[in-house]
Amino acid sequence: MNFLWFHLMPYMDLPADFRQNNSSVWVDIDPALFNPERAHQMYNDYFDELEYAAELGFDAICVNEHHSNAYGLMPSPNLVAMALARRTKDVKICVLGNSIALYNPPTRVAEEFAMIDCVSGGRLIAGFPVGTPMDTCFAYSANPSQLRQRYHEAHDLIVKAWTADKPFAFNGRFTQQAHVNVWPRPIQKPHPPVWIPGGGSIETWEWCVQNDYVYCYLSYGGYKIAQGTMEGFWNVVEKHGKEKNPYRAGFLQFVGVAESRDEAMDLYTAPAEYFYGRCQHIDPRYAGPPGYTTEATQRAGLEGQVTRVADRSKRVRATQMKEIVDLGYVVVGDADDVVEQIHEVAKTLHVGQLMPLLHFGDMSKAATMRNTKLFAEKVMPKLKGLFGEYQDHWWPKPLDASRRAAARPLAPAAQ
């Protein structure tokens, strides 16, 4: 199986009384809480952590897009991905992704992803999320009733822009562009692998399967509550008569490894409670704009993941470590314990693309690097062979290493 080291890049200095004195971590969070000088430090630490994960042999490093959000400081993950493309050599770069319905014209995404693919030598995974209601409908004011129509049109335009052998005119419902002609063009042919991060929308399952794209369930609720969603996806795979190949599916899981379970609880309680207490404090007013959840999904009795997160905030939601761990939001323990739990995650959800989140909340750089090292050295090797009987058809196909450029080492004076 593949291990993709995922960073959310949270702002680490939300005050302890954040929940009491603020209505939401997202959309209308107080700008006064942002200290750019602290962010300078955080961003640079986060780059170090991603690059360290690459050094330790993770298969990919992952970034994503959020807007007006204190737990995700990457309005443009492409900026991060490009910097990583220069500073890493072999690791795959997974951008999960660009909310393609937001960009006018969406060709911009085709261009930027093609740039990253060129600079990285063909190491890009191109993620196309619909995007959360908070990011798309509120922070960016996208029309919730048009969002999915725009998303599908943007997808069609981007794929055509990557693959057409001549400039073309695109006359869409929402985008009209007279001269679509993407320069640069991606190294990977016909285009970089497309992965779709989703919540629990049933149309997304159908669409991923029909297009042979990877479906990624980016839940913060852990593997125990994800079973219904993943079963729904695999049922659609079987219905279409496609191979139930675990590499079709990705799953994000918070993980904290230590020398013992007690030490793990000591190390990871504060960062986990920071994340689930402060970073998941989302005003429900921003979670369910009319038209965002399709009728088919309403009818199926399902909701998008974020709606549930927001709904949970009205009830008792796990913000204390014992419950966080009991519910499976965060997997903690010594290496053997974590191996066992990740094995269970992978087998029960049947996912071959696992995205461990080894930095969360306000975890320090030292703790993050230790967590990453323990996972890389003591957990990953024992699970790497899992699903070895399947072929991964959804992985990037970079240029051969011998044909890839290397960044010039910096002279000491410039360092």
Place this chain on the structure above:
Amino acid sequence: MNDPVATTLDLDGHAIRVWTKGRGPKIGFFAGYGGLPRWIPFLDLLAEHRTVIAPSLPGFPGGGRAQLDLDSHLDWIVAARRIFVAAGLEGCDLVGSSVGGGLAAEVAALWPQGVRRLVLVAPLGLYRQDEPPTDIFARRADEYAALFCADPDNYRALKQPPDDIHSGEWEIEQSRASEAAARLLWPLAATRLEKRLPLIQQPTLIVRGAQDRVFPRSYADDIAKNIAGRSRVEIVAGAGHLVELDKPLELARAVLDFTG
């Protein structure tokens, strides 16, 4: 209350429900936020003196999923006009409330011969930076009743599922009505209606509930000032945004007085 007669008209393959009841000269009604999941007492009161014709707007209850084909504000206006004509309302009086009020104003502005007299009940579409309308979209579901009605129970009564429906389809229909409003008005309910107000030549009555929490009082005066036709503003005591739900008798009287 007797049930209205239900017929349908076709809008590009979508069946649009038209409710008709009463006798006398015809008068049209474009419903407000949430549409007409059921017939309401206000329309019965009008129907005592007039033939009330209430066609559904795209995506509102009875309006199918027609909203999904409407991509621009022009699409919405043309759809509203086609529905108005197909419902047999050409040349008749028109009452529009809230979301339907904005569309009624557009239809009256662009096809002045089509509408005789116009009643606008807190029509949405205007936005003034110094006094913006209330954000109707960043809301929890349980906030809407108090947002739209002075007496929240009046909105709850509109949306209460009938006893014999338990399939969940009722709830989906109500959610579709909210989606239709969002598709038309997202994000600020700023359709630039103010640009078309000077084209309204019809005598126009502008109605606002004294307790309207959505549509500022000054907007009623702005409309009265900017339309070309003769106009009057009437404030209904004890009513919120959806005046037809809070004060059906008072609104029916005002409409009947004004339209003659």
